[in-house]
Amino acid sequence: MSTSMDPDSVGGDFADGGVLTTDFFVAWFDDIAKQVRLQRERLTALDAAIGDADHGTNLDRGFTEVGKALTDSPPTSPGQALLSAGTTLIRRVGGASGPLYGSAFRAMGKAVEEPVTLAGFAAAFDAGVVAVEQLGKAVPGDKTMVDALVPASRTLALAVRDGVGVREAFELTARAAEEGARATIPLRARKGRASYLGERSIGHEDPGAASSALIVASLATVAAVGS
Amino acid sequence: MSTSMDPDSVGGDFADGGVLTTDFFVAWFDDIAKQVRLQRERLTALDAAIGDADHGTNLDRGFTEVGKALTDSPPTSPGQALLSAGTTLIRRVGGASGPLYGSAFRAMGKAVEEPVTLAGFAAAFDAGVVAVEQLGKAVPGDKTMVDALVPASRTLALAVRDGVGVREAFELTARAAEEGARATIPLRARKGRASYLGERSIGHEDPGAASSALIVASLATVAAVGS
Amino acid sequence: MKKLINSAESMVDDALAGMAAAHPSLLVRDRVVYRASGPRAGKVGLVSGGGSGHEPLHAGFVGYGMLDAACPGEIFTSPVPDQIINATEAVDGGAGVLHIVKNYTGDVLNFEMAAELCDDVQVAGVLVNDDVAVQDSLYTAGRRGTGATLFVEKIAGALAEEGAPLREVAGMAAEVNERSRSFGIALTSCTTPAAGKPTFDLPDTQVELGIGIHGEPGRTRAPLASARELAEVAMDAIHGELPLEGDLLVMLNGMGGTPLIELYVAFAEVSAFIHGKGARVTRSLVGNYVTSLDMQGFSVTICRLDDTLTRLWDAPVETPGLRWGR
Amino acid sequence: MKKLINSAESMVDDALAGMAAAHPSLLVRDRVVYRASGPRAGKVGLVSGGGSGHEPLHAGFVGYGMLDAACPGEIFTSPVPDQIINATEAVDGGAGVLHIVKNYTGDVLNFEMAAELCDDVQVAGVLVNDDVAVQDSLYTAGRRGTGATLFVEKIAGALAEEGAPLREVAGMAAEVNERSRSFGIALTSCTTPAAGKPTFDLPDTQVELGIGIHGEPGRTRAPLASARELAEVAMDAIHGELPLEGDLLVMLNGMGGTPLIELYVAFAEVSAFIHGKGARVTRSLVGNYVTSLDMQGFSVTICRLDDTLTRLWDAPVETPGLRWGR
Ligand SMILES: Nc1ncnc2c1ncn2[C@@H]1O[C@H](COP(=O)(O)OP(=O)(O)O)[C@@H](O)[C@H]1O
Ligand SMILES: Nc1ncnc2c1ncn2[C@@H]1O[C@H](COP(=O)(O)OP(=O)(O)O)[C@@H](O)[C@H]1O
Ligand SMILES: [Mg+2]
Ligand SMILES: [Mg+2]
Ligand SMILES: [Mg+2]
Numbered sequence A, B: 001m002s003t004s005m006d007p008d009s010v011g012g013d014f015a016d017g018g019v020l021t022t023d024f025f026v027a028w029f030d031d032i033a034k035q036v037r038l039q040r041e042r043l044t045a046l047d048a049a050i051g052d053a054d055h056g057t058n059l060d061r062g063f064t065e066v067g068k069a070l071t072d073s074p075p076t077s078p079g080q081a082l083l084s085a086g087t088t089l090i091r092r093v094g095g096a097s098g099p100l101y102g103s104a105f106r107a108m109g110k111a112v113e114e115p116v117t118l119a120g121f122a123a124a125f126d127a128g129v130v131a132v133e134q135l136g137k138a139v140p141g142d143k144t145m146v147d148a149l150v151p152a153s154r155t156l157a158l159a160v161r162d163g164v165g166v167r168e169a170f171e172l173t174a175r176a177a178e179e180g181a182r183a184t185i186p187l188r189a190r191k192g193r194a195s196y197l198g199e200r201s202i203g204h205e206d207p208g209a210a211s212s213a214l215i216v217a218s219l220a221t222v223a224a225v226g227s
Numbered sequence C, D: 001m002k003k004l005i006n007s008a009e010s011m012v013d014d015a016l017a018g019m020a021a022a023h024p025s026l027l028v029r030d031r032v033v034y035r036a037s038g039p040r041a042g043k044v045g046l047v048s049g050g051g052s053g054h055e056p057l058h059a060g061f062v063g064y065g066m067l068d069a070a071c072p073g074e075i076f077t078s079p080v081p082d083q084i085i086n087a088t089e090a091v092d093g094g095a096g097v098l099h100i101v102k103n104y105t106g107d108v109l110n111f112e113m114a115a116e117l118c119d120d121v122q123v124a125g126v127l128v129n130d131d132v133a134v135q136d137s138l139y140t141a142g143r144r145g146t147g148a149t150l151f152v153e154k155i156a157g158a159l160a161e162e163g164a165p166l167r168e169v170a171g172m173a174a175e176v177n178e179r180s181r182s183f184g185i186a187l188t189s190c191t192t193p194a195a196g197k198p199t200f201d202l203p204d205t206q207v208e209l210g211i212g213i214h215g216e217p218g219r220t221r222a223p224l225a226s227a228r229e230l231a232e233v234a235m236d237a238i239h240g241e242l243p244l245e246g247d248l249l250v251m252l253n254g255m256g257g258t259p260l261i262e263l264y265v266a267f268a269e270v271s272a273f274i275h276g277k278g279a280r281v282t283r284s285l286v287g288n289y290v291t292s293l294d295m296q297g298f299s300v301t302i303c304r305l306d307d308t309l310t311r312l313w314d315a316p317v318e319t320p321g322l323r324w325g326r
């Protein structure tokens, strides 16, 4: 990863002059669906340890439906893509993760303005994270997806401030999310199903934090592929 | 086993001058209870293979109760001992084996006349076997206790005809019952629960035939101990 | 073995204590479960019984519109004559008593012995033998009694409640049995508490076809298949003996360890099969009614209804295991 | 994994098809189960829902005297807002609709989203949180909703049937919840069809104490013990939060894979415990009502009755899972 990369050359297929196109968002959801399918068993196993063994199934169902929705009614703007994905998740997933991720993408979709610069995306992303925090009333350290999303958003904002290019910014963000997810392992859950386990929730990675890391990782993957 | 043994010397504690005393019958039921307890798991396992996995438990419960009944109201005659045992089995066992064995002992008790000579016992034993055949409507070859009891009774009758002593007669009888039980292995059941299995009953020893062999073996054991 | 019990030996008595505590409408005395209200003068009494481990059968069907008394034996072991004699004498309201007996050697022998000894009561009996997995031939003890027992108890019970005489009640019981057939499939063995381990070993990829209700292995093994395919096996077997036509009462019965959601999945297939034959499911039951301890699996029992049977099925019933109309 | 299903994906829809086929009193449309008779003008509508796998909860409690509609989600996954919105709008008879929601993050979020979007219907909600295994503190998502859900649905349903206004029905629902506490113990894990293997591994010698109804492991493990000892663990936990006194409604609930005979064994112990505290079991339920797929184990739910609650509990109910008085 070089820090001197030209933003303009990043995400070439999707990003036009450092701008994230509708195609970029569609590709993002494509990749999330692919990764969720690949990691379905892992996410479900994480949920089996401290939850009810359905997180992988839930997200697989949800992002498959997102893919269908985006194919059936191709979005004409990034905002539309995000809104459509969010609505689909809310309508199709159920459970805790459905409304949380659904609201996140909907909040992003509402916040985003065209053309989507990296700074604009970072602000929208943060709006999504805030939506999760407000809906779930979880704070960092509660051992939820918030533990992956908040550091991701913070890292992305810093990258924007530092003028880092899209690809590298997303790579840093993905790493922050991944670290946030792993950092949930020693925590004792205070929100969601895992909180019922008390002490016994310690020592396991939170499934929602893991899926958040996956979703953010897809950002980086798609940006990299597009270059 | 010598064929020239003096009947008078056999079963000394119980048999008086070749005659089977009330004590002999009490000892018989004692030994049956002991053997059933020891072989409970084996009988239940045989029943698990082609029945409902309760034959050992049924007989253990039954002969334990027989022991209690004979202790609580000590019989004053062989006939009383047999009747009491039979009634207890009918009242306490349930299942197929309860009425069958119960009726057998009751029929023996009714048929037996004092003093109980070997010939008298053989006739009473046969009355018991006939009671089983009549109640259960099974014939030899149906893969039931009848397959052990009928050859046992026949062997005992022949031993009486040949003037064989008590101990040896019972040993021969026990062997015949044991062989009859083993001979049920290749049979296909036509009576009782095992018949539901059709072909699949082949290759397993019938639990009731096995317990009949055990009951007859106790005759020989008690006669031998008593000498 | 993992069971919610105090001991294998006390299991039946402990459960009966629980039934007595849960259901003030029942009276439990000397291993017999009675209606607490006692016999009704002029009403034919209904007595059934059999091994325990099939709950709610039979004790759960004691009450208005069904049994007057149930005689629970040890696990999978028929009751003893004393229980049956006591029950028969206690429930006689002067109109006689019907013994409802599932066709198993042990049940038959013990009920026969009891009936013979009930000198002061007019006793009639009906033998339930609905299980088509067993050929009724010289080479078997005859078809087993399984799910149809519930139908017989319900419909004969309703007729008795109407005041019909013993001969009619017994005739109706026999008719229900004649019109009913069952077939069962096990996904897992049960574990009797006394044995402490599964009665049979069944690989994860296989099922037992044509099981009874005592954890006996079935007639054959087959690969584990979809609910649709398994339902078809059961329905083909039943249809072969009892052509499916007209109005049918259908019970999709769980063997004790199968959750309700799976029973509904199977019922959808059974119902579709029946419609495919041009017959109608006009009454149904889905649940764990005639069980084999913790066995996973199901059985289907079909009864061909007519107007009288439908009316008697619909008649009020008030028992722990089956209740409607009051 | 051995399940009586066609596929993990179709399981919920297949089971709903079975429910529709079995119960002409129900109407199943777009993953919502309604009373076939439709809304009654002036009656408060009751809507509940949650993940599937808890049958008969909730769909089995749709009918006269209980729910107007149930929204079944995927296995152990709360329903989505669309289902809840559709159900709420369809059952409104002009008197408003009560949402009965078990306290799980997913259920709460989805019902909240739905309630917000039901512009034309007056919606009230009750959160059921009866499970004493979870401390209701800042450090948890709060107590879980388990067995008391059935009590809330029954008693609030009876009050709604009497024509009480939404405010009163919601108040009664909250009161029943407040008066009720539960505790559950698992002997085995359940297996979700999608995961295909047991959610947790539990050695043959251990039990999970303080489980929920989604196959979540409990708070702690303990050695397998007698029904008496396990019942004591559950009852001590409940008694610690809801002192046992006066008239009690007691549910001895099976987790789906435990046969009825074992539940009665446990009920005898629970009943003895209660009498030991000087309280009375005046109403009871023993059976598999609020389940976790094929999990073996049980839960106890206790509700402190008063005359009004007793009257409403006794009021007629006619649903697939609970029926009396009609
Ligand atoms: N209150 C909350 N705030 C934020 N995230 C939450 C909250 N509750 C649960 N989550 C997240 O949801 C994840 C579980 O999602 P999922 O398994 O799909 O839903 P459910 O718990 O309903 O089965 C948890 O791992 C956690 O990250
Ligand atoms: N009709 C019959 N005639 C003779 N013996 C029979 C008959 N039916 C069953 N049996 C015997 O009974 C045995 C089973 O006894 P048991 O297991 O105690 O009773 P159940 O079959 O009722 O569980 C069989 O192994 C068989 O030997
Ligand atoms: Mg989950
Ligand atoms: Mg047996
Ligand atoms: Mg038996």
Ligand SMILES: [Mg+2]
Residues within 6 Å of the ligand: A052, A054, A095, A096, D051, D075, D076, D077, D078, D106
């Ligand atoms: Mg879930």
